[in-house]
Amino acid sequence: MKRLVFFTGAGMSAESGLPTFRGRGGIWDEIDARAVASREAWYCGRRHDARLRRQRVLDFFNPIRRAILSHEPNEGHRLIAALEARHEVTVITQNGDDFHERAGSTQVIHLHGEALRNASTLHPHESYPIDPAHPDLHIGDKAPDGSQLRPYVVFFGEDLEMPLWRRAVNAIRDADALVVVGSTLLVHPAADLLAYVRPDCPLWCIDPEEVTLPEGCRQATCLHLCATDGLRQLCKNW
Numbered sequence: 001m002k003r004l005v006f007f008t009g010a011g012m013s014a015e016s017g018l019p020t021f022r023g024r025g026g027i028w029d030e031i032d033a034r035a036v037a038s039r040e041a042w043y044c045g046r047r048h049d050a051r052l053r054r055q056r057v058l059d060f061f062n063p064i065r066r067a068i069l070s071h072e073p074n075e076g077h078r079l080i081a082a083l084e085a086r087h088e089v090t091v092i093t094q095n096g097d098d099f100h101e102r103a104g105s106t107q108v109i110h111l112h113g114e115a116l117r118n119a120s121t122l123h124p125h126e127s128y129p130i131d132p133a134h135p136d137l138h139i140g141d142k143a144p145d146g147s148q149l150r151p152y153v154v155f156f157g158e159d160l161e162m163p164l165w166r167r168a169v170n171a172i173r174d175a176d177a178l179v180v181v182g183s184t185l186l187v188h189p190a191a192d193l194l195a196y197v198r199p200d201c202p203l204w205c206i207d208p209e210e211v212t213l214p215e216g217c218r219q220a221t222c223l224h225l226c227a228t229d230g231l232r233q234l235c236k237n238w
Contacts, residue, residue, distance in 0.1 A: 005175040008093045011182020012227050015074040036060035039157035058137050061151045065135040068097045076228040077103035079235045090171040113153035121147040172196045180205045182227045206230030
């Protein structure tokens with residue numbers, strides 16, 4: 001039994017029909033991330049446009065929630081989940097969707113939060129499941145502490161949750177193999193996790209485009225394929 005770790009990004013879920021955020025044609029090519037997904041946009045104090053700013057954030061995230069609920073895991077998600085029958089598998093994902101869980105993976109670390117959960121504005125690390133029948137958030141929706149509910153995601157300008165970060169670091173340090181799937185490795189500090197890979201741990205990157213490894217990271221074996229094709233080729237050996 002091997003300890004396998006999969007580090008997945010937006011390219012993993014693109015084959016399920018969700019758009020990517022970075023790279024050619026990504027969401028951030030069209031939308032200013034600071035206006036819809038930043039700490040500044042949400043925690044804007046008593047500025048006269050505070051309500052408008054928060055509404056803009058919700059108008060961005062609500063359609064993403066509906067898209068996640070209306071799409072399904074793809075074969076790549078299922079290939080990773082199936083490996084749990086033979087190996088110890090941990091998924092570290094930058095994605096906010098629940099496709100890994102729906103495919104059957106049981107050890108999933110969401111570094112950047114979960115789009116299908118709400119959080120308290122005052123205590124953003126406290127999260128609550130959404131009602132799938134009514135996924136949209138509205139101004140005036142309150143958390144149990146009385147503050148406005150917000151998406152349970154890590155906004156630009158916010159820190160990752162340290163317990164999740166430590167779990168991810170420990171998983172990578174203990175890994176017998178690490179596979180990066182569908183990530184540009186441009187988002188930090190998430191990409192910095194590769195610094196914790198042991199020298200004797202095989203490292204693969206699956207992405208149709210060139211992946212720039214973080215400075216100091218040793219060479220990886222790159223499969224220039226979409227997520228499912230690359231995983232199909234790699235997983236047959238495990």
